Amino acid sequence: MSHTAHIPSHRKPRRSSSKLALRAGVAGGVLSTIAVAGAAGPANAEPVTETIEMPTLNADLSTDLSSVVAASAEATQQIALDEELQAQENAAATKAAKDAKKAKAEAERKAEAEEAQRKAEAKAKAEAAERASRSAERTTLSASAGDSEDGGQDDGGSSYDSGQATGSAAAIVAFARAQVGDAYVMGSTGPNSWDCSGLVQAAYRQAGIDLPRVSGDQSSRGTSVSLDNLQPGDILYWGSRSNSYHVAIYVGGGNFVGAQNPGTGVVERSLDYDMPSGAVRVL
Structure with missing residues (x-):
């Protein structure tokens, strides 16, 4: 082969500029059409509107709500x-x-x-x-000494040789002796318990005589008599006459009846048992 012979090229043949221009024009037209359509599309679209309906309270629902509110208020009050x-x-x-x-x-x-x-x-x-x-x-x-001095002679008027009670004195003595055995209670005036002045007051009431309530006042009544010249019904006292702390009733024969204390109660005792300080005669 001659060195001048034509050797085919392996490169693709070039496209002419006219064909490229035509293709570019077509593509541009298509793109322009799409752009115009896209721009015009939204402007001509109908706006979409969505309406939400709220529920309506009917008469029954209102009544139920009022009942609930009233019940709640009542419960709170309760x-x-x-x-x-x-x-x-x-x-x-x-x-x-x-x-x-x-x-x-x-x-x-x-x-x-x-x-x-x-x-x-x-x-x-x-x-x-x-x-x-x-x-x-x-x-x-003292009494023993006196008896020794007078040779023990009894003149018949001593407290140990008194006669029997008569008249009002007999009523006083009988009442006092009837209470022997009763209890002693401070402040008591009978009928089954006594203190000393309560018993004397009640006994004298049998004779129609009203005595004061307390022993000090009782021993201040009447006339003072010697313990050697006692008669039944005389009031015996212990302590001073104006401020005695205990009283009893002489019942004759050398004895007295008195509400002594809680241990003995009402008793009849010899004067020798508890010799009084003195005596008064009210009758």
């Missing part, structure tokens, strides 16, 4: 009433407990005061009995 009632019950229980505690303390104080008073009265009676015993001993010694 709760408030229950709480108020509970508070009142709690307050009442607290007050009752305080009152009970106060009453118990008052009862205990009262019992203590009564016990202290009983002890004081018992002590006073014991002291009085002791004084009376010492006085009796002194009186007995």
Whole structure:
């Protein structure tokens, strides 16, 4: 082959500029049409509108709602009433407990005061009995000395040789002896228990004579008489006449009847058992 022979090229043949221009024009026209259509499409579209309907309350639903509200209010009011009632019950229980505690303390104080008073009265009676015993001993010694000096002569007027009670004195003596065996109770005036002045007062009432209630006032009545010249019905006293602490009734024969103390009660005893300090005659 000649070196001048034509050798075919392996490269693709070039497209002519006219064909490229035609193709570009067509493509541009198509793109322009699409662009115009896209731009015009939204402008001419109908707007979409969505409406949401709210539920409407009918008459039955309104009635039910009103009932619920009323029931709620009633329940709230009932709760408030229950709480108020509970508070009142709690307050009442607290007050009752305080009152009970106060009453118990008052009862205990009262019992203590009564016990202290009983002890004081018992002590006073014991002291009085002791004084009376010492006085009796002194009186007995004095009487014994007097009997020795006069040779033991009995003039018929001594307290150990009195006659029988008559008249009003008999009523007094009979009543006093009828109470022998009854109990002694401080402040008692019968009919089954007595203190010393209560018994004397009741006995003299049998004779129509009203005596004062207490022993000091009773021993201040009438006229003073000697223990050597006693008569049935005379009032015996222990202590001073204006301030005696014990009284009894002389019943004759050298004896007296008296409400002595809680241990003995009402007894009939010889004057030697507990010699009195003095005597008065009211009849």
